[in-house]
Amino acid sequence: MNSAPMVQIQDVHKRFGRNEVLRGVSFDVQKGEVVVILGPSGSGKSTLLRLISHLDSLDSGRIYVDGRLVGYEERNGKLHALSDRAASIARADVGMVFQRFNLFPHLDALGNVNAAPTHVRRIAKGEAIARGTELLTQVGLADKLHAYPAQLSGGQQQRVAIARALAMNPKVMLFDEATSALDPELVGEVLEVMKQLAHDGMTMIVVTHEMGFAREVADRVMLVDGGVVVESNTPDAFFDHPQHERTRSFLSKIL
């Protein structure tokens, strides 16, 4: 058994021009742990997820997924960016679900789910179809295999996006405000799929505004503000006995 954390984030800094979005973020996520990140918009939550999946490059610090440095090679204490190919292999270990779904509009649901397994992993077509069908069934879309994104509701699209990310058998799943773009009545079906994933033991980092989900599903809740982790605690302690003034004022505005 590997007892090392699944995700290690060490003193990560990131700036866009003059704007320093992350000012030294550090935390670990254990295997099977569900961490919910809260924070006002512009606090750097989404940027943090984009760094973990290496969609953006960090300025300093280290991020490890399953013991492997994300996006870089360390030689003599210095970071060297990996080649596109090497970085993309590492990226496949991190599943990402986006606020805007970002489904491929020219492919049907099954095509979306199978795109990476067939083109990246070169899995045989029949095998990919069987696995894709299984995943779409798992997210409750067995009857929508051949529907195009434009024919699906937002909630259905997001569930296809989750199945698509799962198809690469990621070691950790990142959710970037996965329900924020949905009509209120469609939020539940997506949260339900996320709960099931957590229940099945997936390691998850979830950026969300859904306090009910945070309280019910999270192992740990974190407040990120001003580019740093302000507070990190169990859901009960976080919501019922916040330690920091910043956390109290944040919670008072949203609850």
Place this chain on the structure above:
Amino acid sequence: MIQLPVLINFDPGIVWEFLFSDVVLEGARRTLLISVLAQAIGISLGVVAAVARHLRIPVLSQAASLYIWFFRGTPLLVQLIFWFSALPQLAPNDFGFGPLQVHHAWFLLSPFQAALIGLSVNEGAYMSEIVRAGIESIESGQMDAAKALGMTNLQAMRYVILPQSARVIIPPTGNEFIAMLKNSSLANVIAYPELLYESQTIYHRNFKILELLTVASIWYLFFTTIFSVLQAELEARLRPEERRRGLVASIGRALRPPASWYGGTGDRR
């Protein structure tokens, strides 16, 4: 009898005589052939150059910028003359040795080879700008999603970005092809026997210049009209809100991606 002055020296009978003559038909066939080939190669070159520049692939990206700058900035006529007449000057003698032996004869191109290279390479420079606009029309979330799934930049281009940008790329490519049909007539200066060249060989013998230019123009108009109609049909097919029917529409339908990409059909939810 009063002799009427001749106002226009034009004999429609000559037009009719040559419109379907073997020589003219052969010229028209070559015009169509070289246009289709040069457009196909031009599209390929354009895709390579546009992707290299978009992904900022080292060396290839700079080479692509230089290529576009040079071939868009010099006249096509000059380029055609270069490939046919000036290229041999770059290698007046054999050089190298063994398997690396380079023969000067390789640099002597036939009119067909020179015309094909000249038209293709010139077209590639224009196509790359069209393909670039297509790539840039796709929202950045698509690239994020492809990369998050473990695709390399090239895989993301091949399977996600380029298939979607076809919508934006196809209409101006139709314009390019229609221009190509006409520009291929420039190849007559390097003795490629296309439509204009063949018409000229006839009027150099019978001096019926206006009649033979009419013959050539009728064929050019025939080709450009056919392809304009096809292009219009294809464009309509790429716009989901327009759903026309008809004989020509069926050709466009064969080339059309599923309407369901664009939310045009199907039951929502």
